[in-house]
Amino acid sequence: MTYYDPADLGKFGDIGKDAPELAKAFFDYYGKVFAEGELTKREKNLIALAVAHAVQCPYCIDAYTGASLESGCSRGEMTEAVHVAAAIKGGAALVHGIQMRKHADRISM
Amino acid sequence: MKPTMPVADQHRLLSDSAVASFDGHLARAGLPPLTAGPTRVFQVNVGKLCNQRCHHCHVDAGPHQVEANMAWPTFEACLAVIRELKPTTVDITGGAPELNPHFRRFVAALRALDVPEIIDRCNLTVLMIPAQSGLASFLAEHRVRIVASLPAVNPSQTDAQRGDGVFARSIAAMRVLNDLGYGRPDSGLVLTLMSNPVGAFLPSGQSSAEARFRALLQTRHGVGFNDLIELTNMPISRFLEFLERSGNTAAYLAKLSGAFNPAAAAGLMCRDTLSVGWDGTLYDCDFNQMLEMPVSVEGSRTIFTYRRDIMDERPVRTAKHCLGCTAGQGSGCAGKTAS
Secondary structure: OOOOOHHHHHHHHHHHOOOHHHHHHHHHHHHHHOOOOOOOHHHHHHHHHHHHHHOOOHHHHHHHHHHHHHOOOOHHHHHHHHHHHHHHHHHHHHHHHHHHHHHHHHHOO | OOOOOOHHHHHHHHHHOOOOOHHHHHHHOOOOOOEOOOOOEEEEEOEOEOOOOOOOOOOOOEOOOOOOEOOHHHHHHHHHHHHHHOOOEEEEEOOOHHHOOOHHHHHHHHHHOOOOEEEEEEOOHHHHOHHHOOHHHHHHHOOOEEEEEOOOOOHHHHHHHHOOOHHHHHHHHHHHHHHHOOOOOOOOOOEEEEEOOOOOOOOOOHHHHHHHHHHHHHHHHOOOOOEEEEOOOOOOHHHHHHHHHOOOHHHHHHHHHHOEOHHHHHOOHHHOEEEEOOOOEEEOOHHHHHOOOEOOOHHHOEHHHOOHHHHOOOEOOOOHHHHHHHEOOOOOOOOOOOO
């Protein structure tokens, strides 16, 4: 038994039960975001896959692994997308090291 | 060699699944049950012998299938019906159809009949077998359209589905075909690539896949083709075994059901296709053939007893595997069925 149940992804729509207008607004927006636009659906799926790893959402990882495969992405492309997420997350942690160094400079002799 | 799941077990798995029947999907969309019109595509499955043993194969083809292959008298019976029907396309499939010893004789006979389009469903690697030398030239001389399987533009996914080293040999075969004029727009020799997903998911979209394959195969390998079609994997035979083994059967059938597209039903191949099995039995399509579901018309169930007067407008036999042909953009031996 894990904390997350993969079957819950299929119940995402239930989030609208006590706030239907907000849910409708969100899902309408969500649908428009992922429609083909200046970026292809395939590019959007790869971005979503990378972000899913950055925010560590297991539902999103399942959903956008499937969506990426169904938009013709190879495992190599998908793995590179995850590395992009990792690099940005890692870089974000590391660049805060400058803040650490500046503050350390401020309070150190 | 482990045999494929018995056909009766395949039927049981499909009928026991939670999704509604195929005819139920049609009815919910306000569509009548399927009927077949006049035969435009005459498809001949010449046997199950193949030099590959792909993990998704709905025919259960492979090097071990040395007995289930069409004999010349059955080819002759096909030719007699083709003379009567005058189909626009004769679609030769297998197995690797070229490995049937009568393949070249049959193609030559079709060309002599002036069949407008002759298709060879080719796995590409068969062209590189030393014993098949001259095969590519033979196909070019007889102006045969080649529909060649290539699921992905990278070796790992292609080899995962079709066997180690298949991608590299397929590219080598495409070079041979390109040198003969196949894949070149002005040669009149057509090379169509056929791609199907490497797993329990739907195809990516035919036009975008064609653009991606064209760009990557040209830049990475210097090979070209004329067009690309996509097929959905049918939940039968080895692919159904994979679904069962990986615990994906219910989810995949639910995916096909959820993606049911009424617009894809209009262009289903069973509406104008007659499929002949290696032993001469007649079917509505190659998938029904593998599920041992012959045509509904009892008086015309083999090529030897074919009767055109009772075959046109026959009811098409369906089961839940048909949901593979109506999912998303639709799927058939000519690719997507919905515009």
